[in-house]
Amino acid sequence: MFTGIVEEMGTVKECNRQGQGFDLCIHCSTVLEGTALGDSICVNGVCLTVAKMDGSSFTAGLAPETRSRTNLEALTSGSPVNLERSVTPTTRMGGHFVQGHVDTVGVIKTFKKDEDALWVTISADDSVMRYIVTKGYVTLDGTSLTVVDVQDDWFNVTLVSYTQSHIIMPTKAVGDKVNIEVDVLGKYVERLLQFNNVASPGSAITPQFLSEHGYE
Missing domain, CATH: 2.40.30.20 (Elongation Factor Tu (Ef-tu); domain 3)
Structure with missing residues (x-):
């Protein structure tokens, strides 16, 4: 989950298209701090998983569905991108609940x-x-x-x-x-x-039930 507060603008280093998906390598600095392989980073509103990283960039793979449902397909080398790390228990909620799932x-x-x-x-x-x-x-x-x-x-x-x-x-x-x-x-x-109009089942605990079981 994210907050929608962009931490930095990164730059696309390269896009390696492979079949229906592609790998996106992004040059950045701030969002690499405290980040490990497998962590999530929001790229232009899309939650991506860090597959590779070094001291100045990270690489994430895009599935075919992500390409078809987002604008990441249009990215080229040199394109600027909004970046944000996923929230932690100590993150300030300066924006709102962002899932990184583009509608x-x-x-x-x-x-x-x-x-x-x-x-x-x-x-x-x-x-x-x-x-x-x-x-x-x-x-x-x-x-x-x-x-x-x-x-x-x-x-x-x-x-x-x-x-x-x-x-x-x-x-x-x-x-x-x-x-x-x-x-x-x-x-x-x-x-x-x-489901507002779906009737809830009535409770089996009625006054008659309580009386029959010794409760007065």
Whole structure:
């Protein structure tokens, strides 16, 4: 699990495509601290397992499904990526619960500068729009952001100047794809409500039962 607070921007060192999947080698520094083989690192919102590492980079493999469901397929040597290590019991929860499981890929519709802030509008499909609410959380390329406005097929977020300099979003262009993960709490609520009208079995412990067994 992650928090959506990007620890550093790494750089793709190389992509070695092998059949339907490929290996991704990323140059970085901060996220290597305390990391061991088999640990998870969030790369642009995708939870990947560290398969190899040295003092300046790590390598992770991407399964065919990950390629088809995320924007990592578009990465090339030199591409910047958002990175975050998985949480520990002592990690500060500065963002929200992020699983690293991308729900869909959205498209950047507009960028708009507003003094020091940067407004970003993202279009997304119906499969996720019902989970996106005003003032709620959404994860874009691994970054936990607050939703400002929501319409039928798009929503927008705003980035303060500090955030702009610490994530990859400002390096993108209109039309580029972004990995979207919605707040999982909304999914759990929806699932529970599906069973709201299912009657619970009545208890076998009735006043008559207690009386018949010596309880008055």
